Amino acid sequence: MLTLTILGSGKVAHHLIANILDSDQLQLQQIYARNTNSVPDMVPESSVVHSIDQLQPADIFIIAVSDIAIEEVSKHIHLADQFVVHTSGTIPMSAISQERKGVMYMLQSFTKEKDVDFSAIPFCIEANHAKDFQMLEQIAVCFSERVYKISSKQRKAIHLAAVFVNNFANHMFTLGEEVCKEHQVPFEILKPLIAETANKIMELSPVEAQTGPASRGDQNTIKQHLELLTDPTKKEIYQLITKSIQNR
Structure with missing residues (x-):
């Protein structure tokens, strides 16, 4: 079972967390959130951390924060050899400072109040290493039937x-x-x-x-x-x- 850590607690993070918890192939490792009130109620309190330094290794870190915060959040992840992706539609993969990096962009409009059928959402993915791309694709197909290999320019x-x-x-x-x-x-x-x-x-x-x-x-x-x-x-x-x- 692949382990995922989510950094963020906004609209995209909210829906990702809900779908990870519903999956029998994915495991939610941790959530990094500065605002505890914005973390979904279904998340165990023990999984939530408020400092990036408290994060433990996982198969993948997913940065689901505002575009302007992606680079800064990435710089504060100091775990060695960690695969890190973001979920933005406009920010290039190069904004992530880790050597193992990628993007998992969900082409949909999200609100916390309305459930979304993840199986119908196009997932646009890329990674700078073939093995990491395979892992990212494996994760994406757990969410959706529509997974596309898309470059930063195409995205x-x-x-x-x-x-x-x-x-x-x-x-x-x-x-x-x-x-x-x-x-x-x-x-x-x-x-x-x-x-x-x-x-x-x-x-x-x-x-x-x-x-x-x-x-x-x-x-x-x-x-x-x-x-x-x-x-x-x-x-x-x-x-x-x-x-x-x-x-x-």
Whole structure:
């Protein structure tokens, strides 16, 4: 059974810990957390340490902290010959100071309050030694059916694409909800459309699935929409995205 130590207690760490504890192939060795209140209740108190110096060797150390803290946390791990990985989508593998290093990036949006099906999450992994990559792959397949060998450069591009399809798309939902509220329309009326939009690209390419006034060159509808928008920022976003669609 492979032993894993988690450094961090945020959203990614929370879900990793829960899934390690549910696994019959992985063992949670220790958790390093500065804030004890953020450690999941299911974790035995004896497994939690508050100083990196208290960490014992494990098959793998997983740094699941904010991007700006990864390098600093890595520098404070003084155990010899320890395999250390981080979970960031944008930070290169080289940010880890240990000679044995890697990355295990889970391509999903996490919140502590909502359970996530790990088996469906793409795991993007890399390591600088073949044996360590094999171990990391062995760990990743315990979590997910979708494991990919992805370089730091590729991972950065994936993270950028994810910002467009997840973070920016969600912001569009926010703007749509604000338009609904402004005109006393329940946002729930748009949810079947949102679901169909997401489902459609499981079978079609996004370009093929594109609909709406911009894609069909309906200038009259576009003009009416712009007249309806009173917020300059929303109007600018509408015009920019319309132009982007029409330039495809």
